[in-house]
Amino acid sequence: MFEKVFVEKDILHLKRTQGILNKISYKKLEEIEKVEDIFGRVKKPYLQKRTELNLFLGKKKGELVKEAPEAYGTKGDPHFYFVHAYNCIYECQYCYLQGYFHSPDLVIFVNHEEILKEIEKKIDETDCGSTPWFHAGEYSDSLALTNITGELPIYFDFFKDHPTAKLELRTKSANIRELLKIAPLKNVITSFSLSPEKAIKSYDLKTPPLKTRLKAMKELFGKGHPIGLHLDPVIFEVDFEASYSLLLTDLCKSIPLEKLEYISLGVVRFSKTVFHQVKKNYPNSPLLAEDFIKGSDGKVRYKRPMRYWILNKLKDLCIQYGANPENIYLCMEDED
Amino acid sequence: MDLLTFAHRGEAKAFFREFPFKPINFAFEGLYLSEGHYLLITGEGIQATSEKLSAVLGAFKEIESIFNLGVCGALDENFNEGEIHPIRTCYMEKNSKMEFKSFSTPNIDGLDCVSAHQRVLDTGYAKYLSYFAPLVDREVWAIGSVCSLFKKSFYSYKYISDNADGEEICQVVSVKAEKISEALLNYFLRLKYPDKIKKIIPEFKGLHFTTSQKRLYSSLIKKFKIKGMPLDKIVNLYEINALPLSPKQKAARVLKEMQAALFPFNEKIKNDLQDIIAPMEELGIKVKYPKSFETTEIEIGSVIKNGHDLFKLIENLKEFPLDKIHQVLKGRVDV
Numbered sequence: 001m002f003e004k005v006f007v008e009k010d011i012l013h014l015k016r017t018q019g020i021l022n023k024i025s026y027k028k029l030e031e032i033e034k035v036e037d038i039f040g041r042v043k044k045p046y047l048q049k050r051t052e053l054n055l056f057l058g059k060k061k062g063e064l065v066k067e068a069p070e071a072y073g074t075k076g077d078p079h080f081y082f083v084h085a086y087n088c089i090y091e092c093q094y095c096y097l098q099g100y101f102h103s104p105d106l107v108i109f110v111n112h113e114e115i116l117k118e119i120e121k122k123i124d125e126t127d128c129g130s131t132p133w134f135h136a137g138e139y140s141d142s143l144a145l146t147n148i149t150g151e152l153p154i155y156f157d158f159f160k161d162h163p164t165a166k167l168e169l170r171t172k173s174a175n176i177r178e179l180l181k182i183a184p185l186k187n188v189i190t191s192f193s194l195s196p197e198k199a200i201k202s203y204d205l206k207t208p209p210l211k212t213r214l215k216a217m218k219e220l221f222g223k224g225h226p227i228g229l230h231l232d233p234v235i236f237e238v239d240f241e242a243s244y245s246l247l248l249t250d251l252c253k254s255i256p257l258e259k260l261e262y263i264s265l266g267v268v269r270f271s272k273t274v275f276h277q278v279k280k281n282y283p284n285s286p287l288l289a290e291d292f293i294k295g296s297d298g299k300v301r302y303k304r305p306m307r308y309w310i311l312n313k314l315k316d317l318c319i320q321y322g323a324n325p326e327n328i329y330l331c332m333e334d335e336d
Numbered sequence: 337m338d339l340l341t342f343a344h345r346g347e348a349k350a351f352f353r354e355f356p357f358k359p360i361n362f363a364f365e366g367l368y369l370s371e372g373h374y375l376l377i378t379g380e381g382i383q384a385t386s387e388k389l390s391a392v393l394g395a396f397k398e399i400e401s402i403f404n405l406g407v408c409g410a411l412d413e414n415f416n417e418g419e420i421h422p423i424r425t426c427y428m429e430k431n432s433k434m435e436f437k438s439f440s441t442p443n444i445d446g447l448d449c450v451s452a453h454q455r456v457l458d459t460g461y462a463k464y465l466s467y468f469a470p471l472v473d474r475e476v477w478a479i480g481s482v483c484s485l486f487k488k489s490f491y492s493y494k495y496i497s498d499n500a501d502g503e504e505i506c507q508v509v510s511v512k513a514e515k516i517s518e519a520l521l522n523y524f525l526r527l528k529y530p531d532k533i534k535k536i537i538p539e540f541k542g543l544h545f546t547t548s549q550k551r552l553y554s555s556l557i558k559k560f561k562i563k564g565m566p567l568d569k570i571v572n573l574y575e576i577n578a579l580p581l582s583p584k585q586k587a588a589r590v591l592k593e594m595q596a597a598l599f600p601f602n603e604k605i606k607n608d609l610q611d612i613i614a615p616m617e618e619l620g621i622k623v624k625y626p627k628s629f630e631t632t633e634i635e636i637g638s639v640i641k642n643g644h645d646l647f648k649l650i651e652n653l654k655e656f657p658l659d660k661i662h663q664v665l666k667g668r669v670d671v
Contacts, residue, residue, distance in 0.1 A: 038467050042427045043438040289559035291599040293628050303629045305605045309667030
């Protein structure tokens, strides 16, 4: 339940806005001029999301589609992400959204048509022969609230008409209700971020258990939806190999690894600011007992030999479990 | 030592009765001391509170925690007059704009409070403030701000005296002083102080830790605790103490063993590199690699006295195990 819902006056009357309001419960509704008048105006501590979460509904302004950082996705193709929400209902201890917006409150934007116009522009600008990728969920989980926000059919319709482009829906949720109502498209990939069950319990607070996510993957795959996998962020444990072997064994029961569109691997990393937030928000997190260093790019992470050791071990494991080596890529890490 | 702060003397009335506070001769009036507590009357508003609290915290270093007690107005009809709430996060409004910075107390279950620069006289203004917090006062943000500057922990407990309808606060306090102060005192007396974390400073006889080593020790001890590893079963302090080493060397040894226990992978990398480098060192070639392992650059050093030495070095370098070192630095090790 939301404490307060702030809605921009201009969109309050929209069917889409009313649809969202009808599906949620809240204590108070406030009409406002612009989301940015209230959201992020004061520094609201991140963990207040546990007891007092507000929701903002508005129109996204400014740059709607942005170029993704390097090594964001598969190599060689241009990658973009689009922003249709801020913040997340989950609470992963390593998440960069901690403090990113200076508020943990959720913002949902409803001007999807404008976002799609921008996506279309990017597609038109892309060289023939390369595939532009569009990622949802840079600042939010792509699926977690889709039964409330209801935007999936709009994006599927668009990408059906633009088969040369690809859409990635990235999630830690198991909320596939809306997806199951839609006919699958080859160019819309739902990718799941997974960790061993123990790591999920320790670090991915409030996310669905591994079993539930694997079940969701199986169901979606069964309906013909293309599936991607992110084993990212990997956090080292003494039984690292055993726990990932178990995870891959369970995953293979849901989907053969060779059927996955891609597998991305990444080791846990933080910006200096985010790491400071982790220390503040989770002072007893096992993450703080790890042997991290601040790298030349300013990121806090494991030392280089350990990062490479983890990624190589994991890559070997995935191959051993049937993954196609060409479909494995290392996220945010040089591969040499 | 704790410092209790009140905006108005009336709010502190019961505290003066309960504790034998005596005035302190200071730069301004309003500072008192009893056994275990200082008490400061800050006056109303952000500026007065900031000025007086800064002066007191600057002068009395023994003050560790600040407890702000006083009245506030409710911006939300769900909260009623007479209730006392711990404050969680405080915000500030100035000239109808919100200040971005906020300050939080350790009371995560408390309510948020916005410190307003002016009295809340109209409903539009009250509504705007209510977007950010359910309570409004005139001081707590200043307390948070000064405490953040001085790195002191602060707590705030607010008695709801009205519904932020613009009533003169001084008047409210003077009329209801007895009742408000008594309620605040009772609340304060019931409070349980959070356990203070004892600072961990190694005090082993026969070991000498430098300042940076003490810092490292504290950080490693914290990691031992997080991982639930018993230090005494992992590092044998008595054994290390009995070694024929200087106190500084013994301290370094303790830290080394702690790191090895916490980060075995790192230890493996170091040992593997040492094994590769050892034959070179026997030949008089010093090899340095980056301690952080972040690059694959290495430094080689050797003393050359004559042409024979140079020839020997060139011959030995032909066998230099660069590939092996690079493999280790890229994590190609068996763990």
